[in-house]
Amino acid sequence: MLSAQDKRIIKELQNGLPLASRPYQIMAARLKMPEEELINRIRYLKENGIVRRLGAAVRHQDLGFKANAMVVWDVPDDKICAAGNLMAEFKEVTHCYQRPRQTGWPYNLFTMVHSHSNEECVKIAEKIARAVGINQYNLLFSAGELKKISMRYFE
Amino acid sequence: MKIDQIDRKLLNLIQADFPLSPEPYREIGETLGINEEEVLARLKNMIDSGLIRRLGGIFDSKMLGYHSTLCAMRVDEKRIDEVAAVVNAYPGVTHNYLREHEFNMWFTLTAPSKEELDQCITRIKIDTGINDVLILPAQKLFKIKVNFDL
Numbered sequence: 001m002l003s004a005q006d007k008r009i010i011k012e013l014q015n016g017l018p019l020a021s022r023p024y025q026i027m028a029a030r031l032k033m034p035e036e037e038l039i040n041r042i043r044y045l046k047e048n049g050i051v052r053r054l055g056a057a058v059r060h061q062d063l064g065f066k067a068n069a070m071v072v073w074d075v076p077d078d079k080i081c082a083a084g085n086l087m088a089e090f091k092e093v094t095h096c097y098q099r100p101r102q103t104g105w106p107y108n109l110f111t112m113v114h115s116h117s118n119e120e121c122v123k124i125a126e127k128i129a130r131a132v133g134i135n136q137y138n139l140l141f142s143a144g145e146l147k148k149i150s151m152r153y154f155e
Numbered sequence: 156m157k158i159d160q161i162d163r164k165l166l167n168l169i170q171a172d173f174p175l176s177p178e179p180y181r182e183i184g185e186t187l188g189i190n191e192e193e194v195l196a197r198l199k200n201m202i203d204s205g206l207i208r209r210l211g212g213i214f215d216s217k218m219l220g221y222h223s224t225l226c227a228m229r230v231d232e233k234r235i236d237e238v239a240a241v242v243n244a245y246p247g248v249t250h251n252y253l254r255e256h257e258f259n260m261w262f263t264l265t266a267p268s269k270e271e272l273d274q275c276i277t278r279i280k281i282d283t284g285i286n287d288v289l290i291l292p293a294q295k296l297f298k299i300k301v302n303f304d305l
Binding site for chain 2: 002010013014015016017019020021022023024025035039042043046048049050051052053054055056057058059070080081084085087088093094095096097098099100102105110138140141142143144145146147148149150151152153154155
């Protein structure tokens with residue numbers, strides 16, 4: 001269970017780390033706690049998976065990863081764990097989730113593939129399809145980013 | 156923005172594991188063979204240019220007690236801007252992408268409770284008049300990797 005102080009730490013961390021020699025000291029002063037205690041608490045939050053990652057979020061489009069496709073797969077229900085774990089092994093796959101099928105939507109496994117071009121994304125999907133042995137899939141290319149922000153919690 | 160080899164190394168380093176020590180920028184500089192001032196100056200440049208969206212914590216929304224889902228909407232091409240404005244107005248909509256498919260608008264929605272999540276979806280349907288929405292919450296996570304090898 002998160003304490004009130006944990007929530008304040010999380011709010012500080014989502015505002016960003018100060019660009020200064022002692023960033024944690026600056027944050028700790030705002031939180032009215034010792035620097036060392038703050039560092040230890042962030043480590044605890046990381047070790048327990050509450051902070052998934054501490055560091056930079058980059059605009060990958062600016063770094064040459066200009067294309068992304070959501071590749072959706074229709075996987076037999078009893079094969080979903082094996083397929084998901086196999087797909088997760090591919091370095092080009094950044095996200096892999098099981099999601100529910102719906103009427104008019106037969107796909108139950110979702111992977112995000114990032115690469116330098118749409119053609120490359122197609123090749124990656126073919127490579128994954130061969131490796132996992134799933135032929136029922138579809139690529140949904142990104143046609144434009146309408147919004148991308150980081151979620152703000154406890155506000 | 157043009158970045159050089161040191162920027163790339165710096166980005167690789169700080170995407171993965173930002174040091175949890177009193178002087179993290181100095182520590183990063185030591186690894187790269189540059190001083191703390193240069194690390195800070197390079198980071199400031201990359202933040203100002205928007206290449207680094209944020210330097211801070213990325214959280215597991217579920218662990219924070221939040222509920223989230225992926226949604227897909229079938230939107231008439233002529234209504235894209237108008238519908239995007241309605242959808243994007245929700246602070247819990249963090250990503251929204253157009254995709255080449257009959258379901259062409261894909262967004263993620265996060266809320267502090269299941270009830271608020273459902274309310275948001277209902278309101279989006281009412282405000283846009285679009286009922287053709289797929290609600291696709293994650294049932295199992297196999298991978299999430301948000302750092303890129305540069």
